[in-house]
Amino acid sequence: MKGLRLILLVTILSVVSAAPAAEPAAGRQLQELQGTLAALQARLDALVKQGDAARQSEIDALRRLLAEADRRIGALETEPPAPATTAAAAAPPAGGVTAAAAAAGADDPAALAGDRPAGPDPTTPSLDWYGSLRVRAGVASNGQAEIADRFSRLGLSGRVPLADGYAFFGQLELGVNVVNQNPEIISGGDSGGAYGEGSQAVKSRIGRVGVETPFGTFTWGKQYSPYYDVAGLTDMFFTFGSEASGTFGSGDGGIPGTGRSEKAFQYRHRIGPVHVGAQVQNRARTDENVSYADTYGFMAGLDVTPSFTVAAAFNKVRDGVDKPEPNQPKKGDQAFIVGGRWTRGPFQVAADYAATLNHEVDDEGIFFNGRGVELYSQYDLGSKWSFAGGFNYLWTVAGHPGEYRLLYGLGDVTFHFSPALDINAEIKIEGSRATDGSSLRRSVLAWGVNYYF
Numbered sequence: 001m002k003g004l005r006l007i008l009l010v011t012i013l014s015v016v017s018a019a020p021a022a023e024p025a026a027g028r029q030l031q032e033l034q035g036t037l038a039a040l041q042a043r044l045d046a047l048v049k050q051g052d053a054a055r056q057s058e059i060d061a062l063r064r065l066l067a068e069a070d071r072r073i074g075a076l077e078t079e080p081p082a083p084a085t086t087a088a089a090a091a092p093p094a095g096g097v098t099a100a101a102a103a104a105g106a107d108d109p110a111a112l113a114g115d116r117p118a119g120p121d122p123t124t125p126s127l128d129w130y131g132s133l134r135v136r137a138g139v140a141s142n143g144q145a146e147i148a149d150r151f152s153r154l155g156l157s158g159r160v161p162l163a164d165g166y167a168f169f170g171q172l173e174l175g176v177n178v179v180n181q182n183p184e185i186i187s188g189g190d191s192g193g194a195y196g197e198g199s200q201a202v203k204s205r206i207g208r209v210g211v212e213t214p215f216g217t218f219t220w221g222k223q224y225s226p227y228y229d230v231a232g233l234t235d236m237f238f239t240f241g242s243e244a245s246g247t248f249g250s251g252d253g254g255i256p257g258t259g260r261s262e263k264a265f266q267y268r269h270r271i272g273p274v275h276v277g278a279q280v281q282n283r284a285r286t287d288e289n290v291s292y293a294d295t296y297g298f299m300a301g302l303d304v305t306p307s308f309t310v311a312a313a314f315n316k317v318r319d320g321v322d323k324p325e326p327n328q329p330k331k332g333d334q335a336f337i338v339g340g341r342w343t344r345g346p347f348q349v350a351a352d353y354a355a356t357l358n359h360e361v362d363d364e365g366i367f368f369n370g371r372g373v374e375l376y377s378q379y380d381l382g383s384k385w386s387f388a389g390g391f392n393y394l395w396t397v398a399g400h401p402g403e404y405r406l407l408y409g410l411g412d413v414t415f416h417f418s419p420a421l422d423i424n425a426e427i428k429i430e431g432s433r434a435t436d437g438s439s440l441r442r443s444v445l446a447w448g449v450n451y452y453f
Helices: 002-017 019-048 053-077 099-103 226-231
Strands: 126-140 145-149 153-163 166-176 202-213 216-224 260-271 274-281 295-305 308-317 334-344 347-361 367-381 385-397 405-418 421-430 444-452
Touching (some): 153 202, 226 347
Antiparallel strands (some): 126 153, 153 166, 166 202, 295 308, 308 334, 334 347, 385 405
16 A cells, blocks of 8 residues: 555646646646546545555545645636647647556546546446555675565455445455565565465455445455554555564464454444544454454544544454464453654654553564554655655563564665556664574665556
């Protein structure tokens, strides 16, 4: 989803900046721009249905950008057209298709033809394919090098209107790892798959169905948790990060319910600036299974202003055991997180703080009580360049033996080659320690591409 904000932002800016060129053929080209905006809105709506609630503030910002672009085009409509200077200037784009509409993946023939559609019909079933290929190369400070996949994925989402204000929807997303199934130096908090899927070329990421209603959205299946709605505010780096928030733990966080929760029932709702979520997991993994809610969690967030969002979440495991197998929950597992994001023009900063009990695991496989802080900041230089920096810091509390900690700084530069292609370089400077006090990991320089489709 990081690509969603960048792709649409670049595309919208390119559409609006092209408006003065419409003067030689104002009517036709303004219609094309309006058609492009409608196609972008349809694409945004489809992506919203994918359910990445952690990005709600960014989605709202994108909607404001679309509204501003539409306002500026409306102002251009009222201006008298300038006289055409050349026949070439008055010619429509080759094939009648705007590059922005094609990049946005518009499926509406009217939008592609440059007509002025009224927008997506809310009574029509929709089906949307999406995906990305993400390949990285990396070199560690000891000279070790590797090429690895970084959570490439293929997804399908669909929506069927049921009645006024009601709709059924579903989503399937698979992780595709065909580059290197066992990376050693290019790693982060999210493994990309559930426990035991590390060596598989195809992994399960999301599989859910749901119902939209006027009083909230209900979903069932494997899906991002309400806890991640908060932790996701800082999970924005291309290659590393998301290790101090308590989100993923072993695997993808599906067992404790803080990451992509398995066998989960969820409820989410937004009323103005307030957004809430709740989750329970029902399963049969241990002898401590509890009826109706083997885990439960909830979150609440507030958009204090259009540019400042704060949120908090709590998650508790009820069916844990003292000595869990790799695919079982730990007894006493709890996690709490609070975070926020602030944006101002091209700059944004996000931070979170997590406090966990029996949730994190050290380098010797021992569960511990932990505290974690994550920071992410980004500055966009025009529409082509983005610079980011931050850190992850996870430490032990309550008498855990040894000196285990995760601590590293991150720096990131991205060139947005096109709305569908990001070229990125990222450095991780390590200060992590193993339980025995030795250096735990090497610093790494990684670079690669994200191709969205």
